[in-house]
Amino acid sequence: xxxxxxxxxxxxxxxxxxxxxxxxxxxxxxxxxxxxxxxxxxxxxxxxxxxxxxxxxxxxxxxxxxxxxxxxxxxxxxxxxxxxxxxxxxxxxxxxxxxxxxxxxxxxxxxxxxxxxxxxxxxxxxxxxxxxx
Numbered sequence: 001x002x003x004x005x006x007x008x009x010x011x012x013x014x015x016x017x018x019x020x021x022x023x024x025x026x027x028x029x030x031x032x033x034x035x036x037x038x039x040x041x042x043x044x045x046x047x048x049x050x051x052x053x054x055x056x057x058x059x060x061x062x063x064x065x066x067x068x069x070x071x072x073x074x075x076x077x078x079x080x081x082x083x084x085x086x087x088x089x090x091x092x093x094x095x096x097x098x099x100x101x102x103x104x105x106x107x108x109x110x111x112x113x114x115x116x117x118x119x120x121x122x123x124x125x126x127x128x129x130x131x132x133x
Contacts, residue, residue, distance in 0.1 A: 005119055044072055067113045
């Protein structure tokens with residue numbers, strides 16, 4: 001049962017990173033392709049790669065990595081809007097649609113993080129019960 005959650009967590013992780021890369025590469029979430037605010041999304045990729053390597057792809061570390069990725073993903077449009085408002089064009093969708101799209105990715109990362117958390121707690125408790133018995 002928990003092995004399935006582990007696979008689901010990895011598939012959600014992979015879907016989120018590939019879909020974000022595809023969306024940001026194809027339509028540029030914030031403005032046009034010449035807008036430097038789109039480069040902020042590289043922070044999401046860098047966080048996921050470095051965090052995954054540091055945690056050695058173990059469930060506990062992946063949980064923290066994905067929580068941090070969700071926070072960074074959530075803050076990017078606000079940072080772009082408030083720090084560089086003159087340079088930020090939100091194509092025809094408007095600010096609300098950009099926030100909704102970003103919220104979709106935040107939810108994706110949080111679902112994966114919570115699945116990794118469940119797996120981590122299960123194996124942590126299993127290890128403790130094996131020691132006590």
